[in-house]
Amino acid sequence: MPRDLSAQQDYPSRPVRWVLGYTAGGTTDVISRLVTQPLSERLGQPFVIESRPGAGTNLATEYVVRSAPDGYTLLFVGAPNTINTALYSKLNFDFVRDIAPVGAIASVPMVLIVHLSIPATTLPEFIAYIRANPKKVNMASSGVGATPHLAGELFKMMADVDFQHVPYRGAAPALTDLLAGQVQFYFSTTPSCIEHVRAGRVRGLAVTTASRLDALPDLPTIGEFVKGYEATAWYGLGAPRQTPKPIVDQLNREINAVLAEPRMKARFDDLGCVLIAGSSDEFGKLIAEETEKWGKVVKFSGARAD
Known part of the structure; x- marks a missing residue:
């Protein structure tokens, strides 16, 4: 053999x-x-x-x-x-x-989460908030080219909004600064943020999937407001x-x-x-x-x- x-x-x-x-x-x-x-x-x-x-x-x-x-x-x-x-x-x-x-x-779905200081409580309100403050709202990511970064770029392209990208060296420091209010929003994977969303430490506005998640049933999809969005x-x-x-x-x-x-x-x-x-x-x-x-x-x- x-x-x-x-x-x-x-x-x-x-x-x-x-x-x-x-x-x-x-x-x-x-x-x-x-x-x-x-x-x-x-x-x-x-x-x-x-x-x-x-x-x-x-x-x-x-x-x-x-x-x-x-x-x-x-x-x-x-x-x-x-x-x-x-x-x-x-x-x-x-x-x-x-x-x-x-x-x-x-x-692994992502959740668009925002710091509690952001006045928007729905995705349409958040889109309006970004448009009223162009380039003044900061989006964290786990690094240039990471999935959360590109999910944000897809959102920027499809929702016609403009904001600043702040890359971090990984998901943990990005989430830490979001919780501290150093940045305003983040497309976080569900395992990283789900307990923070459930505990009310951050505000979840929408999920990035084509359909709603059983784990976060109260959150709409981004696609419900931005047609065709999925990441x-x-x-x-x-x-x-x-x-x-x-x-x-x-x-x-x-x-x-x-x-x-x-x-x-x-x-x-x-x-x-x-x-x-x-x-x-x-x-x-x-x-x-x-x-x-x-x-x-x-x-x-x-x-x-x-």
């Missing part, structure tokens, strides 16, 4: 690295830990989360692209990977070409391009099995997230669609990161 085929049949025979392009403690860390623990139990080897933040996830992506395509170094993939295709003019890799889609995990963060798993298909298929099956567990759905529901699952080909289609969509938003915004 050829050595490489034997290795595939024995997979995994040692720990697997789950590489994150984000700092620890945020939404990506929470989702990764929820998925890697049952994966480790099912496959009998630890899936070790390795955080490699920097350059808008590009450092982690390049690290995985240059790793051996043997299934032992995987990339936690998200919308920023597709955004970066247009945001950066010089990358040492082509994300769509060099990372093989393994499987989608979850769609969500999403996450999945990728591998170096030449990773053998049997390994990719095995990982896809195992991830889907984990996501099908009732306790997993309940946990993600509580976070306001929506499980996606599906085949690796379906995940590849999502990546292609998102690359095209966010490329248009980046072009409109004029944002560059290099």
Whole structure:
């Protein structure tokens, strides 16, 4: 039996690295830990989360692209990977070409939250407030090109409003300054802000999804007032391009099995997230669609990161 085929049949025979392009403690860390623990139990080897933040996830992506395509170094993939295709003019890799889609995990809605000092209590009132104060209202984001930033740029384009963008080095400091009133609003992922919204520490005005969320049923969608608006963060798993298909298929099956567990759905529901699952080909289609969509938003915004 050829050595490489034997290795595939024995997979995994040692720990697997789950590489994150984000700092620890945020939404990506929470989702990764929820998925890697049952994966480790099912496959009998630890899936070790390795955080490699920097350059808008590009450092982690390049690290995985240059790793051996043997299934032992995987990339936690998200919308920023597709955004970066247009945001950066010089990358040492082509994300769509060099990372093989393994499987989608979850769609993570965002909530447009505002500081309590803002007089607007509805989205139409907030749009009117921004228009009455052009370039005087500050929007926080977790970084240039991050999904919350582009969700804001899409809102600016479709709602015909103008405001100042204040990028931070991650979601935690952005939310901290919003709570302190240093910035006025933020498109926050639900796991990061849902408890603050429920406790009344910030005011949630609307969600970014096409339909309302069960976790925050009282909040309308932005699309109810800005026709056609929709923006969500999403996450999945990728591998170096030449990773053998049997390994990719095995990982896809195992991830889907984990996501099908009732306790997993309940946990993600509580976070306001929506499980996606599906085949690796379906995940590849999502990546292609998102690359095209966010490329248009980046072009409109004029944002560059290099």
